[in-house]
Amino acid sequence: MVASVQPEHLWDDRDASERIWPGRTHRAFPFGALRDAGADIVLGSDAPVSPLNPWRAIAAAEHRSGDDRAPWHPEQALTRAHALAASTDGRTLRVGEPADVIALDTDPLTCSTDDLLAMPVAATLVGGAFTHCAI
Incomplete structure:
Protein backbone atom coordinates (compact mmCIF):
# COMPACT_ATOMS: atom_id res chain seq x y z
CA MET A 1 0.00 0.00 0.00
CA ARG A 91 16.78 5.15 -7.05
CA THR A 92 20.53 4.66 -7.09
CA LEU A 93 22.30 6.85 -9.63
CA ARG A 94 24.19 4.92 -12.29
CA VAL A 95 26.75 6.16 -14.80
CA GLY A 96 25.15 6.99 -18.14
CA GLU A 97 21.57 7.17 -16.90
CA PRO A 98 19.64 10.45 -16.96
CA ALA A 99 19.18 11.88 -13.53
CA ASP A 100 17.14 14.49 -11.68
CA VAL A 101 19.42 15.56 -8.82
CA ILE A 102 19.90 18.44 -6.42
CA ALA A 103 23.18 19.47 -4.82
CA LEU A 104 23.18 20.97 -1.33
CA ASP A 105 25.77 22.78 0.77
CA THR A 106 24.46 21.24 4.01
CA ASP A 107 23.62 17.67 4.96
CA PRO A 108 19.81 17.51 5.30
CA LEU A 109 20.12 14.49 7.60
CA THR A 110 22.18 16.26 10.26
CA CYS A 111 21.21 19.94 10.14
CA SER A 112 18.78 21.57 12.56
CA THR A 113 15.09 21.85 11.71
CA ASP A 114 15.49 25.61 11.26
CA ASP A 115 18.39 25.07 8.84
CA LEU A 116 16.40 22.43 6.98
CA LEU A 117 13.49 24.84 6.51
CA ALA A 118 15.82 27.51 5.12
CA MET A 119 18.04 25.18 3.07
CA PRO A 120 18.92 26.57 -0.33
CA VAL A 121 19.58 24.32 -3.31
CA ALA A 122 23.08 24.88 -4.73
CA ALA A 123 22.43 23.17 -8.07
CA THR A 124 19.73 21.23 -9.91
CA LEU A 125 20.14 18.73 -12.70
CA VAL A 126 17.15 17.52 -14.70
CA GLY A 127 17.74 14.62 -17.05
CA GLY A 128 21.42 14.93 -16.26
CA ALA A 129 21.69 18.57 -17.40
CA PHE A 130 22.16 21.57 -15.12
CA THR A 131 19.03 23.71 -14.90
CA HIS A 132 20.07 25.77 -11.87
CA CYS A 133 23.43 26.58 -10.36
CA ALA A 134 23.88 29.02 -7.48
CA ILE A 135 27.62 28.39 -7.24
Missing part, protein backbone atom coordinates in the same frame (compact mmCIF):
# COMPACT_ATOMS: atom_id res chain seq x y z
CA VAL A 2 1.22 3.50 -0.82
CA ALA A 3 0.18 6.32 1.50
CA SER A 4 0.56 9.70 -0.20
CA VAL A 5 0.45 12.23 2.64
CA GLN A 6 0.89 15.96 3.11
CA PRO A 7 2.63 16.39 6.49
CA GLU A 8 2.60 20.18 6.44
CA HIS A 9 -1.17 20.14 6.95
CA LEU A 10 -0.67 18.91 10.51
CA TRP A 11 0.83 22.30 11.34
CA ASP A 12 -2.36 24.02 10.18
CA ASP A 13 -4.81 21.41 11.47
CA ARG A 14 -3.38 20.83 14.96
CA ASP A 15 -5.42 23.39 16.92
CA ALA A 16 -8.70 22.81 15.05
CA SER A 17 -8.34 19.05 15.47
CA GLU A 18 -7.78 19.36 19.22
CA ARG A 19 -10.80 21.66 19.52
CA ILE A 20 -13.17 19.61 17.36
CA TRP A 21 -12.00 16.06 18.19
CA PRO A 22 -10.55 16.19 21.71
CA GLY A 23 -9.11 12.88 22.84
CA ARG A 24 -9.03 11.45 19.32
CA THR A 25 -6.20 13.37 17.66
CA HIS A 26 -3.68 10.59 18.27
CA ARG A 27 -5.11 9.16 15.03
CA ALA A 28 -4.49 12.33 13.03
CA PHE A 29 -1.59 12.23 10.59
CA PRO A 30 -0.53 8.70 11.68
CA PHE A 31 2.75 8.54 9.76
CA GLY A 32 4.41 6.27 12.34
CA ALA A 33 1.49 3.86 12.35
CA LEU A 34 1.47 3.77 8.55
CA ARG A 35 5.21 3.08 8.51
CA ASP A 36 4.88 0.37 11.16
CA ALA A 37 2.07 -1.27 9.17
CA GLY A 38 4.39 -1.53 6.18
CA ALA A 39 2.91 1.21 4.02
CA ASP A 40 5.19 2.87 1.49
CA ILE A 41 4.95 6.53 2.53
CA VAL A 42 5.25 9.27 -0.09
CA LEU A 43 5.41 12.89 1.07
CA GLY A 44 3.81 15.70 -0.90
CA SER A 45 2.84 19.31 -0.40
CA ASP A 46 -0.74 19.52 -1.69
CA ALA A 47 0.36 22.62 -3.65
CA PRO A 48 -1.03 25.19 -4.15
CA VAL A 49 -2.84 24.72 -0.81
CA SER A 50 0.54 24.45 0.92
CA PRO A 51 3.87 25.72 -0.42
CA LEU A 52 5.62 23.45 -2.90
CA ASN A 53 8.61 23.00 -0.59
CA PRO A 54 9.84 19.49 0.26
CA TRP A 55 11.87 20.77 3.24
CA ARG A 56 8.63 21.82 4.96
CA ALA A 57 7.05 18.40 4.39
CA ILE A 58 10.16 16.66 5.75
CA ALA A 59 10.31 18.94 8.80
CA ALA A 60 6.60 18.47 9.54
CA ALA A 61 6.82 14.67 9.23
CA GLU A 62 9.82 14.54 11.54
CA HIS A 63 9.27 17.32 14.07
CA ARG A 64 5.43 17.56 13.99
CA SER A 65 5.34 21.14 15.20
CA GLY A 66 5.36 24.31 13.13
CA ASP A 67 6.04 26.57 16.11
CA ASP A 68 7.72 26.52 19.52
CA ARG A 69 5.29 23.98 21.00
CA ALA A 70 6.30 20.39 21.63
CA PRO A 71 5.78 18.00 18.73
CA TRP A 72 2.16 16.93 18.29
CA HIS A 73 1.86 13.18 18.88
CA PRO A 74 5.59 12.53 18.45
CA GLU A 75 4.93 8.77 18.42
CA GLN A 76 3.65 9.31 14.86
CA ALA A 77 6.83 11.06 13.67
CA LEU A 78 9.08 9.77 10.93
CA THR A 79 12.84 9.90 11.25
CA ARG A 80 14.56 12.53 9.14
CA ALA A 81 16.06 9.76 6.99
CA HIS A 82 12.65 8.16 6.40
CA ALA A 83 11.03 11.52 5.61
CA LEU A 84 13.82 12.40 3.17
CA ALA A 85 13.52 9.01 1.47
CA ALA A 86 9.74 9.48 1.27
CA SER A 87 10.39 12.71 -0.64
CA THR A 88 12.55 11.08 -3.33
CA ASP A 89 12.16 8.13 -5.66
CA GLY A 90 15.06 6.37 -3.91
Whole structure:
Protein backbone atom coordinates (compact mmCIF):
# COMPACT_ATOMS: atom_id res chain seq x y z
CA MET A 1 0.00 0.00 0.00
CA VAL A 2 1.22 3.50 -0.82
CA ALA A 3 0.18 6.32 1.50
CA SER A 4 0.56 9.70 -0.20
CA VAL A 5 0.45 12.23 2.64
CA GLN A 6 0.89 15.96 3.11
CA PRO A 7 2.63 16.39 6.49
CA GLU A 8 2.60 20.18 6.44
CA HIS A 9 -1.17 20.14 6.95
CA LEU A 10 -0.67 18.91 10.51
CA TRP A 11 0.83 22.30 11.34
CA ASP A 12 -2.36 24.02 10.18
CA ASP A 13 -4.81 21.41 11.47
CA ARG A 14 -3.38 20.83 14.96
CA ASP A 15 -5.42 23.39 16.92
CA ALA A 16 -8.70 22.81 15.05
CA SER A 17 -8.34 19.05 15.47
CA GLU A 18 -7.78 19.36 19.22
CA ARG A 19 -10.80 21.66 19.52
CA ILE A 20 -13.17 19.61 17.36
CA TRP A 21 -12.00 16.06 18.19
CA PRO A 22 -10.55 16.19 21.71
CA GLY A 23 -9.11 12.88 22.84
CA ARG A 24 -9.03 11.45 19.32
CA THR A 25 -6.20 13.37 17.66
CA HIS A 26 -3.68 10.59 18.27
CA ARG A 27 -5.11 9.16 15.03
CA ALA A 28 -4.49 12.33 13.03
CA PHE A 29 -1.59 12.23 10.59
CA PRO A 30 -0.53 8.70 11.68
CA PHE A 31 2.75 8.54 9.76
CA GLY A 32 4.41 6.27 12.34
CA ALA A 33 1.49 3.86 12.35
CA LEU A 34 1.47 3.77 8.55
CA ARG A 35 5.21 3.08 8.51
CA ASP A 36 4.88 0.37 11.16
CA ALA A 37 2.07 -1.27 9.17
CA GLY A 38 4.39 -1.53 6.18
CA ALA A 39 2.91 1.21 4.02
CA ASP A 40 5.19 2.87 1.49
CA ILE A 41 4.95 6.53 2.53
CA VAL A 42 5.25 9.27 -0.09
CA LEU A 43 5.41 12.89 1.07
CA GLY A 44 3.81 15.70 -0.90
CA SER A 45 2.84 19.31 -0.40
CA ASP A 46 -0.74 19.52 -1.69
CA ALA A 47 0.36 22.62 -3.65
CA PRO A 48 -1.03 25.19 -4.15
CA VAL A 49 -2.84 24.72 -0.81
CA SER A 50 0.54 24.45 0.92
CA PRO A 51 3.87 25.72 -0.42
CA LEU A 52 5.62 23.45 -2.90
CA ASN A 53 8.61 23.00 -0.59
CA PRO A 54 9.84 19.49 0.26
CA TRP A 55 11.87 20.77 3.24
CA ARG A 56 8.63 21.82 4.96
CA ALA A 57 7.05 18.40 4.39
CA ILE A 58 10.16 16.66 5.75
CA ALA A 59 10.31 18.94 8.80
CA ALA A 60 6.60 18.47 9.54
CA ALA A 61 6.82 14.67 9.23
CA GLU A 62 9.82 14.54 11.54
CA HIS A 63 9.27 17.32 14.07
CA ARG A 64 5.43 17.56 13.99
CA SER A 65 5.34 21.14 15.20
CA GLY A 66 5.36 24.31 13.13
CA ASP A 67 6.04 26.57 16.11
CA ASP A 68 7.72 26.52 19.52
CA ARG A 69 5.29 23.98 21.00
CA ALA A 70 6.30 20.39 21.63
CA PRO A 71 5.78 18.00 18.73
CA TRP A 72 2.16 16.93 18.29
CA HIS A 73 1.86 13.18 18.88
CA PRO A 74 5.59 12.53 18.45
CA GLU A 75 4.93 8.77 18.42
CA GLN A 76 3.65 9.31 14.86
CA ALA A 77 6.83 11.06 13.67
CA LEU A 78 9.08 9.77 10.93
CA THR A 79 12.84 9.90 11.25
CA ARG A 80 14.56 12.53 9.14
CA ALA A 81 16.06 9.76 6.99
CA HIS A 82 12.65 8.16 6.40
CA ALA A 83 11.03 11.52 5.61
CA LEU A 84 13.82 12.40 3.17
CA ALA A 85 13.52 9.01 1.47
CA ALA A 86 9.74 9.48 1.27
CA SER A 87 10.39 12.71 -0.64
CA THR A 88 12.55 11.08 -3.33
CA ASP A 89 12.16 8.13 -5.66
CA GLY A 90 15.06 6.37 -3.91
CA ARG A 91 16.78 5.15 -7.05
CA THR A 92 20.53 4.66 -7.09
CA LEU A 93 22.30 6.85 -9.63
CA ARG A 94 24.19 4.92 -12.29
CA VAL A 95 26.75 6.16 -14.80
CA GLY A 96 25.15 6.99 -18.14
CA GLU A 97 21.57 7.17 -16.90
CA PRO A 98 19.64 10.45 -16.96
CA ALA A 99 19.18 11.88 -13.53
CA ASP A 100 17.14 14.49 -11.68
CA VAL A 101 19.42 15.56 -8.82
CA ILE A 102 19.90 18.44 -6.42
CA ALA A 103 23.18 19.47 -4.82
CA LEU A 104 23.18 20.97 -1.33
CA ASP A 105 25.77 22.78 0.77
CA THR A 106 24.46 21.24 4.01
CA ASP A 107 23.62 17.67 4.96
CA PRO A 108 19.81 17.51 5.30
CA LEU A 109 20.12 14.49 7.60
CA THR A 110 22.18 16.26 10.26
CA CYS A 111 21.21 19.94 10.14
CA SER A 112 18.78 21.57 12.56
CA THR A 113 15.09 21.85 11.71
CA ASP A 114 15.49 25.61 11.26
CA ASP A 115 18.39 25.07 8.84
CA LEU A 116 16.40 22.43 6.98
CA LEU A 117 13.49 24.84 6.51
CA ALA A 118 15.82 27.51 5.12
CA MET A 119 18.04 25.18 3.07
CA PRO A 120 18.92 26.57 -0.33
CA VAL A 121 19.58 24.32 -3.31
CA ALA A 122 23.08 24.88 -4.73
CA ALA A 123 22.43 23.17 -8.07
CA THR A 124 19.73 21.23 -9.91
CA LEU A 125 20.14 18.73 -12.70
CA VAL A 126 17.15 17.52 -14.70
CA GLY A 127 17.74 14.62 -17.05
CA GLY A 128 21.42 14.93 -16.26
CA ALA A 129 21.69 18.57 -17.40
CA PHE A 130 22.16 21.57 -15.12
CA THR A 131 19.03 23.71 -14.90
CA HIS A 132 20.07 25.77 -11.87
CA CYS A 133 23.43 26.58 -10.36
CA ALA A 134 23.88 29.02 -7.48
CA ILE A 135 27.62 28.39 -7.24
